Amino acid sequence: DAKTTQPTSMDCAEGRAANLPCNHSTISGNEYVYWYRQIHSQGPQYIIHGLKNNETNEMASLIITEDRKSSTLILPHATLRDTAVYYCIVRVYGSGGSNYKLTFGKGTLLTVNP
């Protein structure tokens, strides 16, 4: 599995954009970047995933650099309920093989302040 590196913690003001970085310099060509988050005392929640193009859904945007060695998750208008640990995970996308598992690291604790 490609390993990821994330900052331990970040702060963001309510209503502002939260930009969460992730380094994955050893990512393979068939590995996607996934983001999950875990609000305190709850189970993790899927946010978004992507390969090389930028992706956007109702929750967030994912920006992946051209060399795919890093990415940024963007929460465009952070709210207090977005306070959570955010996990960046690289994972093979598809069927078969062995790297279908989600391997969670320590993630980034994002604190949204009023």
Next chain:
Amino acid sequence: ETGVTQTPRHLVMGMTNKKSLKCEQHLGHNAMYWYKQSAKKPLELMFVYNFKEQTENNSVPSRFSPECPNSSHLFLHLHTLQPEDSALYLCASSQDDRSSYNEQFFGPGTRLTVL
């Protein structure tokens, strides 16, 4: 509400007790998972079931015994646990266990305390 429920939400047990954690998914998925999350540590995958068959046991001690009677239900039977087994136990489900085309949906977890 993710479609994955877990009971009980909190459990306190002694080291000689036997208890069971229950997970139920209402998503029509075929794969179910048990994870353990200890304080200050990342989530650890414990067991994987696909179509009721165990496909992974991540070197989990035998005092944890999983059971999957059907694709919608998953149990974790606990006996003679140690205080260091205190953790948040999370259940998840996905369409299958051999594809990452679909994400995993997690339940709220059971907070277990072993005295």
